[in-house]
Amino acid sequence: MSTITAVEIHDLRFPTSLTADGSDAMNQDGDYSAAYVILLTDESVNGEPLRGHGFTFTIGRGNELCAAAAAQYARHLVGRELDDLVGDLGGAYRMLASDSQLRWLGPEKGVVHLAMAAVMNALWDLAARRAGKPVWRYLVELPTETLVDALDLRYLSDEITRDEAIEMLRATEPLRAGRLADLRVAGGYPCYTTSAGWLGYDDEKMVRLLNRAVADGYRHVKLKVGRDLDEDRRRVALARETVGPDVKLMIDANQMWDVPQAIDWVNALAEFDLYWVEEPTSPDDVLGHAAIRAEVAPIGIATGEHGMNRVLFKQLLQAEAIDYCQIDSARMASINEILAVYLMAAKRGIPVCPHAGGVGLCELVQHLSIFDYIALTGTTESRVTEYVDHLHEHFADPCVVEGARYVVPSRPGYSAEILPATIEEFRFPDGTYWRAALS
């Protein structure tokens, strides 16, 4: 009987604040970070030791809190049999979620939820590696009832039931092989780029990167806004002029505005033909998003990267508050919770356009978008997944983007493994980079 024998947890931080990569109106000096979990086992696959890799993403200070919380959750897994854990991924999730002392600290939000994401991401990675499949394929090929029973549908039955979830997934079973073939023919899953639009970049850099994005085939680009309206009008005008009328232009305010202010600010930018406005106000404000949506249409409302859990997304859908649902693969408690949101969104006809970027989020979300296409919605209409070209070099199986599409990944797992040399260099505070930087 194979078991999880131990857990390794690393607080990894990358000094992105030095180059203003990732800068926006709310977050001006983030050091992109990962609380990285490795589940060790006494099993081997093809002569290699079987391990599960997962992480949550933060922007620096406090990453150690997520690492410490992940250690608390992970200890529930040590000594457990792999057959039991992988055979009942819903049971494993509930075991962690029902640690009521840790639950009190959320519940189901903030540091403890980020930590659960890290641990459960590692367990899904492990399950898929053990099956020799990339996560998207592992999910597509799980028996439908097994998959649905892995999901956290608690508090959702007024929006979606277990039976409805099963029915939705069963309906696509005969279509999946064809959809996969179509996706491969298309070159993969479409994405957009945020790499040109960070608030800390000057005009020259923004224009150069926008031109490169269009040349690379991107049909959607995103700019950060929200610090100064006059400055935003100038930058958005310049961006629209640069990319021309046919490229979709999105803006992202990173929660800077109150509700009335959001309405005024967005409408003051409307002439530049915006596709969506992202995080116009507090990510918790379901009714506020609904109010903004009603006043800025036809500009779409996008939010979710700070969406704390499935209950928030249920309400965003029920209140008709969003046009684009931006789940985060490291903020919600992994696939167990995220696919519940995908099902609710599909039922309502709202496209899921995952948040990515950060450290490794692109690596994760490509699997989710591909699952969505193959096993749920079968369309990329109005769907586009974020892509940011930072920090992929630290991953053993980095995502590949070609022609503004995520190429379907083929290696087993969740593409979450970080290279040993990266751990050596960027572990905080004792990696070689940080020892030099802090001395």
Add this chain to the structure above:
Amino acid sequence: MSTITAVEIHDLRFPTSLTADGSDAMNQDGDYSAAYVILLTDESVNGEPLRGHGFTFTIGRGNELCAAAAAQYARHLVGRELDDLVGDLGGAYRMLASDSQLRWLGPEKGVVHLAMAAVMNALWDLAARRAGKPVWRYLVELPTETLVDALDLRYLSDEITRDEAIEMLRATEPLRAGRLADLRVAGGYPCYTTSAGWLGYDDEKMVRLLNRAVADGYRHVKLKVGRDLDEDRRRVALARETVGPDVKLMIDANQMWDVPQAIDWVNALAEFDLYWVEEPTSPDDVLGHAAIRAEVAPIGIATGEHGMNRVLFKQLLQAEAIDYCQIDSARMASINEILAVYLMAAKRGIPVCPHAGGVGLCELVQHLSIFDYIALTGTTESRVTEYVDHLHEHFADPCVVEGARYVVPSRPGYSAEILPATIEEFRFPDGTYWRAALS
């Protein structure tokens, strides 16, 4: 110039799980805990060193995460001048809240928000001690504009503006002396007891404690429910029979139900004449609470002890989802955020009935309820503050409840100071109690 010279932080845990005190359907084995912050200064008041005491409340594991996060926030205060901090408590709050790396871990929720509560509670305690006043009086006597500018009104302007807040508070200025006199004549602020109704107590203990509560003058008692409907019907019937028809009986489900289940379960208990049902579902589910409220009226809906921040409460009010607003003094980021909720609730005519119990929550909320009476609403109609008779012996200035009323506290500060002997005994894991228990 006096400054904050250092910070002490203690992870204190009390082994309440041994006696099932605090047990409910969600939390069966909590060890009531406090992440306790002491701000040290180089100033003295009446020959005693001036210090600020604050804490957040948790139920055990993970308390160390709150303590660690509090240390991160508190370091922003060390070296700052007291005149600046106390003279601009809104500025101090914003300095902590705008630490964007920590903010990412919420935002404004979970561990980092609990930690901000602990630190800001300590700063308010310090401010009131420096003025030689209990916190309720410090708040009542602050100039109205100064008080409003200390509050966090961000994301609230669609519900309440700064000008409205000032107008509401100004209107009570001439009435405050009379209201204080009335409150003293009445014997203090009314409370209810949860001490009889923990789910882990057997019938004999419940009946004995209910009889004692009625004899002590309580007109409101609360029972935990939600594990088994037949068992709940039996216990609630027994409780109603014990207290008679004139005592108000509340039930608390501690988030056990989905929305449809909550409606059925509560209606199955309606014949026992319930005053409110507390936490019927996920604390995040604004629309769910509204749906339940519509279906179980006239039984009131109460929630808020897990209400993560002011944006959630804004929506609970906007959606007409609650009849009783149960703010938590250690989960929201202290008075800066809590009074914003009091103002919104007063504007909507919804009574605030604070959550208390735990460790030290009663000590804090008495100040808030008294402020509400004197400076805001001037009524105790439909208002009753929770009281639980646990762990008060660990406080230097414990709350005093007589005749089911909180006696108006008179000593300077927020009543938050924990005795040195308690720290010695219950600090985790190195206090004398825990060294013995863990060995």
